[in-house]
Amino acid sequence: xxxxxxxxxxxxxxxxxxxxxxxxxxxxxxxxxxxxxxxxxxxxxxxxxxxxxxxxxxxxxxxxxxxxxxxxxxxxxx
Numbered sequence: 266x267x268x269x270x271x272x273x274x275x276x277x278x279x280x281x282x283x284x285x286x287x288x289x290x291x292x293x294x295x296x297x298x299x300x301x302x303x304x305x306x307x308x309x310x311x312x313x314x315x316x317x318x319x320x321x322x323x324x325x326x327x328x329x330x331x332x333x334x335x336x337x338x339x340x341x342x343x
Contacts, residue, residue: 282317284325302330309334 281287288294293304305322309330314322319331 280312280315280318282315282321284318284321284327287318298326302327305330306333 281290285294287305287308288301291304291308293301296304305327314331322328322331
């Protein structure tokens with residue numbers, strides 16, 4: 266899967282730092298929360314969310330996905 270990049274304030278490509286930006290880049294901003302959750306779960310399988318994106322995801326009600334991701338990573342590193 267290729268890199269999903271956003272354009273930073275400086276005009277440089279970079280990873281998405283907010284959930285709304287990520288939803289836009291994935292073309293799922295108009296989907297239901299359930300559909301978004303499914304796509305985001307798949308995205309998280311291949312990408313490491315930045316700290317600002319983690320904050321944005323938690324603030325927008327998708328913190329459970331991060332909890333699942335962190336638990337899965339702890340389980341595989343044990």
